[in-house]
Amino acid sequence: MPTHQSRQRQCKPAKMSQQTTPSGLDPVQVSSFRTHLSQSTRIVTIIGAGLSASSGLPTFRDINGLWCNHDVFLIASPAGFRRDPGLVWQFYSERRRAALRAGPNPAHYALVNLAKAKPGFVALSQNVDGLLQRAGLDENPKQLKLLHGNLFDLACAGNCGYVDYDNFVDPLCEVLSEGRVRASVMGADVAEGEKPPKASALLFEGIAKKNKKILGEEKFAEAAPTARDAAPLTELGQEVRVPEAAPELYSGIEKAELPQCPGCGENLLRPRVVWFGEALPEDVMEDVDALFKEEKVDLAIVVGTSSQVWPAAGFCEEARGRGAKVAWVNMSEKDCKNAKKEDWVFLGDAAVILPEILNLEGQE
């Protein structure tokens, strides 16, 4: 029996006609976010590499080119530094140069303006590029917590405690000049068909374990981890070793040619960033703990970092636990997977979105 159900085509409203703000956002969402923002006093922003994408800086994982044949563990770990400090210094010299050539983008300035308007604003940043500071966020040190350090702070690689803050000299020494780094790394060829992985399986396994522990089995979804995700592995008692199949790549640079610690005169200097297998800076973590214990949090804004991995996932939940409403600003929907129904999700370039949604003057 034929049914009498109508086969008529449903006339759906074209998506294109849906009203959006100039940067393509839902005006209802923007308006409700701004209303909440204007009423918020304690605001926590959790920041990842996506904030600096518009400044042209690649994320750690996306750095390839000259470094694609290097296991990231060998260029960003204490073991890697002991093995070949020259190679590690060459890698960080390239990152310092890229950051020096880049400049803050409108997203950085929008956050700085918000910090000025809201004394209770705190940024928890995973970025080591110094762009937030260059945009002006370091005027009030309580408002910026660097979770992974800063490329432009140099520290004693031993234990003398010497730190050289905001050292923008480039190159730091002759062997770290652009020409020398390129010649040296290009020369370190790996035989065809023997290209090592970019990061070891052991490391990825450790990251997955840690994220499962933080998020719980149910919430955990497999996602490509970044080098930064691996930073606090030791806190969970993971043992991290240089993979056995480590490629035999050496810079050939003598220790005497690298930046020396003037504090003790015995050790090398190293970039003051958090490496694989190292804990996040204790003083910073104490501040962050206090932040979530003191009083309620009104608003958490997660910018340019995945919601599925540490530390964004953990901090976001902590803020939620203190009563915060949550907003996500990300290029990819995948990175907002853990967003709840009541959250705001703004997809797109942070450099376009943040100036729009954080514009307090535009508040009606």
Ligand SMILES: [Zn+2]
């Ligand atoms: Zn020293």
